[in-house]
Amino acid sequence: MEMVDRNGLTEREFLEQYRAGDYERPSVAADMVIFAVADAGQGEDSGFPEKELRLLLIRRGGHPFLGKWALPGGFIQPDETADQAAARELSEETGLNDVYLEQLGVFSDVGRDPRTWVISCSYMALLSSGRLQVQAGDDAQVAAWFKVSYRQLAEHKERLDKGYVQTWTYELKLSNEGEELKAVISRTVTARLNSKSAAYTVQLNDGLAFDHAKIIACAIERLRKLTVDSDIALHLMPEQFTLPELQQVYEGILGEQLPADEFERRVEGLVVETGEYADDAGRAGARLYWRNWEVTPEK
């Protein structure tokens, strides 16, 4: 016998009389933090171009935040999943389909979009070198790559009775030919006997739309953590690369210089020699490597 609920309705009857409009519903957007590595002038020692971490932003051509820089993103359509919307946005912006893509999280601060209730499901994408060209946006938007700098300004830890509150404050700087966007973001972790939570707060925001400074900070921290714990940084490299190039990418992501032995320890087993060189002189630093597909690193 078909089950009925407390009002005597079968599931079909319940669905027929269900009025979705009785409940307020949010719009959901998919936003993309797209990272790539680019050449940044000639290196002094190597003779090869230095590498730097960059991020793609779009200058908004309409309200709200007209003229401010924003992450590429848009509303999820009723006939697609959040992952599909993210892949579609990425393809529209870059023309690329086979790209490293992972969900960062859901950003739902009340009032994050002044138009209405909009929740952002945000993603991080990594483009390998040489895939930086951006397609013209569909509505005359200006897209540009910004150099990423994210450095810690302060750290504060306070003991609680049984726990602690720890706050790290970071300065985010995104620069692009004469333009510099700045934000100060803090991340607070509160740990108690039975719980632990983390929250980001934007303390200063000069030039970025919506809560995108917070989403970018979250993406950089995720990328840093995964660079230490996994082989994720290799998704930013071309098929073949030298160790000095890979070291520069690690340093660009982590925001610090790595001693040679520490860098070698981090990438040990992740890459193998191709047997070829990036120049004719056959210098050790020009030896070419590629990803080691034989091992699934446990790191």
Ligand SMILES: O=P(O)(O)OC[C@H]1O[C@@H](O)[C@H](O)[C@@H]1O
């Ligand atoms: O760019 P339009 O389509 O105006 O709106 C989409 C943006 O609205 C914001 O809440 C989201 O973060 C997303 O980036």
